[in-house]
Amino acid sequence: MARVLILFTHPALQKSRVHARLLARLPQSDAVTLHDLYEAYPDFLIDVGHEQSLLEAHDVVVFQHPFYWYSTPPLLKQWMDLVLEHGWAYGSKGTALHGKWLTSVVTAGGGGDAYRTGGYNRFTVRDFLKPIEQTAALCGMRYAPPWVVFGTHRLRPEDLDRVAIEYARLIEWLAADGLETLEPSTDVDLLETP
Template sequence: MKILVIVAHPSINESIVNKHLATRWSQEENVTVHYLYTEYPDRKIDVQREQELLLAHDRILFQFPLYWYSSPSLLKEWQDVVLEYGWAYGTQGTKLHGKEFGLIISTGGPETAYQAGGFNHYSISELTKPFQATANLTGMRFLPTYAIQGVRTLSPEDLSIEAERMIKHF
């Protein structure tokens, strides 16, 4: 199985967690790690290139820090322009049918903050409904999300353990 990990972090070189996770992915066979903000610093997305990347892989994973209960803006822009009507959805839009789709999300707050009665009131599953709907619309199978939470308090050893869990999860 060929896996595409689309990393959407606006300052990946300053990130401890997302940089570590992406580096861990790059050690796996049949995995392509694709850094959106590095690839498109001008935010002008090459739609054809991105669609070719999607076609060349069986499993597509979005990796990002949770920003305002969603993804960083370039990933949203990527979805808007790459997942075109007639290509990714619609009567002729079947290019992604049968592929797998998943999320790797990091949060600064702990897991207890993301639940009913918690600080943020909503679970990660509730906050990722738009991604689940995207999978449904495009004919992909949505995989259980891997959330690494409370990243501000992770030791380097904890981060390494989480990275291994993430690999096994997908």
């Protein structure tokens, strides 16, 4: 089993349609930890030591969030700025994250067709998340492409049920060491639901 840490950032969970549904389906397992950063740190005062301990205790880190201006909500950026310290996460003595996996679970208002070369948004979601991909590389982590729910505004209740079931399957697969079956050269834009 892999221990999975979901770092969840949503500034307005009370208005959420999609993430609220995903979280409701989250598999109950000792191998899976859900950490809601806006709940823990509404004032952005992040407990760096606690966050580093959590990271040390897990094998797979999932950044879960809505896509906001082609990026993450601001608290996740603040978390990265403060938690990924030199000498701990990177640098010659910064080896705490070596070998762990990093991936993202993202929801986007735009449709899948918009996120491609020549499409409305011109780039893939993986392209937009390159800073996270390179952060993982700098920290000696293994990176898996993002798992994305597209076209959130058009999702009907039955679609929400379907993506929530797929999400639960994804998290179970991550906890069952599914990422270890990925080819090291995996260069696809999206992680498919297993």
